[in-house]
Amino acid sequence: xxxTKTNQLPSLNTEExxxxxxxxxxxxxxxxxxxxxxxxxxxHWWHITLHTHANGxxxxxxxxxxxxxxxxxxxxxxxxxxxxxxxxxxxxxxNGQSTKKFYDEVIxxxxxxxxxxxxxxxIFEDDTALSYDNQAIAQAWQTLAQIDIIFKEFKxxxxxxxxxxxxxxxxxxxxxxxxxxxxIEGQDPANEEYADEQMNxxxxxxxxxxxxxxxxxxxxxxxxxxxxxxxxxxxxxHTEGFNAAILTYGNLIKSSEPKAxxxxxxxxxxxxxxxxxxxx
Numbered sequence: 001x002x003x004t005k006t007n008q009l010p011s012l013n014t015e016e017x018x019x020x021x022x023x024x025x026x027x028x029x030x031x032x033x034x035x036x037x038x039x040x041x042x043x044h045w046w047h048i049t050l051h052t053h054a055n056g057x058x059x060x061x062x063x064x065x066x067x068x069x070x071x072x073x074x075x076x077x078x079x080x081x082x083x084x085x086x087x088x089x090x091x092x093x094x095n096g097q098s099t100k101k102f103y104d105e106v107i108x109x110x111x112x113x114x115x116x117x118x119x120x121x122x123i124f125e126d127d128t129a130l131s132y133d134n135q136a137i138a139q140a141w142q143t144l145a146q147i148d149i150i151f152k153e154f155k156x157x158x159x160x161x162x163x164x165x166x167x168x169x170x171x172x173x174x175x176x177x178x179x180x181x182x183x184i185e186g187q188d189p190a191n192e193e194y195a196d197e198q199m200n201x202x203x204x205x206x207x208x209x210x211x212x213x214x215x216x217x218x219x220x221x222x223x224x225x226x227x228x229x230x231x232x233x234x235x236x237x238h239t240e241g242f243n244a245a246i247l248t249y250g251n252l253i254k255s256s257e258p259k260a261x262x263x264x265x266x267x268x269x270x271x272x273x274x275x276x277x278x279x280x
Contacts, residue, residue: 008146008258008259009143009146009147009249009252009253009258009259010139010142010143010146010253011139011253012139012140012143012205012213012249012250013139014205014206014212014213016133016136016139017133017136017137017139017140017205019130019131019133019136020131020132020133020136020137020140021136021140021172021205022130022131023094023096023130023131023132024073024075024094024132024137024140024172025169025172026099026102026126026130027073027080027094027099027102028050028057028073028167028169028172029099029123029124029169029170030099030102030103030106030124031050031057031059031071031073031106031169032048032049032050032059032168032169032170033048033117033119033120033123033124033169034059034062034071034106034110034117034119035047035048035049035050035059035060035062035071036048037117037118037119038062038063038064038115038117039059039062043192044163044177044192044193044196045193046163046164046166048168048169049164049166049167049168049169050166050167050169051164051165051166051167052144052145052148052165052167053072055072055074055075055076055077056072056073056074056075056076056141057072057073057075057167058070058071058072058073059071059072064114064115065114067084067085067113067114067115068084068085069082069083069084069085069089069110069113069115070082070083071083071106073094074091075137075138075141078093078094078095078132078134078137079091079092079093079094080092080094080102080105080106082106082109082110082113084113089109089113090109090112090113092105092109094132095132096129096130096131096132097129097130098126098127098128098129098130099124099125099126099127099128099130100124100125100126100127101127102124103119103121103124107119107121140205143213143249144167144174144203147174147203147262148165148174150259150262150263151165151174151176151201151203151266152165153263154176154201154263154266154267155176157267158178158270160178160179160180160181161178161179161181162176162177162178162179163176163177163178163179164176171204171207172204172205173202173203173204174202174203174204175200175201175202175203176200176201176202177198177199177200177201178198178199178200178201178270179196179197179198180197180198180274180277180278181197182196182197182277182278183195183196183197184196184197184221197220197221197277198219198220199217199218199219199220199270199273199274199277200216200217200218200219200220201215201216201217201266201270202215202216202217203215203216203249204216209238209240209241209242210238210246210248212248212249212250213248213249213250214246214247214248214249215246215247215248215249215252215262215265215266216238216244216245216246217244217245217265217266217269217270217273218242218243218244218245219273219276219277221277222243223273223276223277225276226272226273226276227239227243229269229272231245231265231268231269232247232261232264232265232268233261234247234248234251234252234254234255234261235247235265235269245265245269247262247265
């Protein structure tokens with residue numbers, strides 16, 4: 001029978017999953033630094049991100065000399081894997097090992113395959129044991145996987161350029177960038193980070209600004225009038241620390257149709273932001 005529950009977002013026990021999120025955030029940062037060291041540079045730093053696969057997160061295939069490989073965090077069998085073009089080369093259980101131990105394990109496995117990324121090891125010296133709970137990661141991963149699919153559906157509706165839907169290891173947020181193709185007056189065109197008009201659409205499990213899981217939409221440069229635009233039900237404008245349209249995950253899943261409500265939030269704010277950026 002077909003799966004009738006596609007894109008149904010699960011409930012999240014934020015306090016329950018927080019320790020495990022800390023662990024996979026640390027592990028994702030290691031994989032992100034490996035990808036940054038070996039992937040060709042892409043604009044807007046798209047070469048430092050991770051991507052989803054059916055069971056977790058991946059660096060996507062990388063190459064060095066004649067060796068093609070990728071690193072995966074697998075949340076089904078709870079391992080980190082090194083896969084080369086010849087097959088599985090190495091795997092290790094995810095069991096709450098410290099950031100330092102995880103880094104050492106991954107770099108050692110790469111070195112044995114003749115892969116030596118230039119990574120600053122001093123940022124991975126924390127030897128504090130972490131927590132990894134299989135049930136907690138199941139909650140977090142199901143959430144990320146479903147949001148990834150919904151974001152890709154939204155991305156498909158955009159005619160202009162947009163980034164991949166990707167996970168940023170440093171902040172552990174899943175996001176995509178929309179680029180209408182216009183340059184910002186007075187900015188160096190060679191520095192695309194500041195020269196390109198853009199809107200960013202993302203999700204995070206919470207941070208020091210908003211403690212609970214939330215979706216965000218930002219615009220650069222921000223038309224001041226945009227923050228006066230009335231947002232869809234349950235969303236609000238956040239203006240302390242950064243300016244963004246916010247929809248909390250907790251409010252979203254109270255909806256009888258959370259996927260439809262999320263797509264509506266993304267599309268309505270995008271439409272208004274696009275109009276105001278163009279007419280500023």
